[in-house]
Amino acid sequence: AYNIEMTFSHQIMVLLTLLVISKGTAGVARGSLVVLAAGLPMIGLPEAGLLLILAVDPVLDMGRTATNVFGCGVATAVIGRHGNADPIETANDTEKSLQAV
Incomplete structure (x- = not known):
């Protein structure tokens, strides 16, 4: 939009900078x-x-948020499925510890 020439190395620097921040x-x-205002x-x-x-950011923001929520949900499901803790036992232990307080 601003007709600014960017070399390949400048594009890589932009990519790495935005990835970090x-x-x-x-x-x-x-x-x-x-992040963009700072970058x-x-x-x-x-x-x-x-x-x-x-x-266009509101539409893109919805996509980023949906992707984030989906990723967190998948991670939670994987950890819950493959974890060794029994959820009912864990809930009972938590309830017992709360009653002791």
Whole structure:
């Protein structure tokens, strides 16, 4: 949109920079806008470029959040399925420890 030439090495630097600063943003609503606002000046792009992303970010944000929730659900199911703890025993132990307090 701004007709800025980017070499392959600059593109790799942008990719690595955004990968590092974007950890944990999928679980935060509108978290990507904060990451992009912080990242754009570091990689030499104009801050006004954030306004272009603002129009499509709500739809993309829903996709990121859905992917995050799905991944957390799958991880929980896998751990619950292959874990050694019996959920009923664990619940009873928790109830007993709460009664002792």
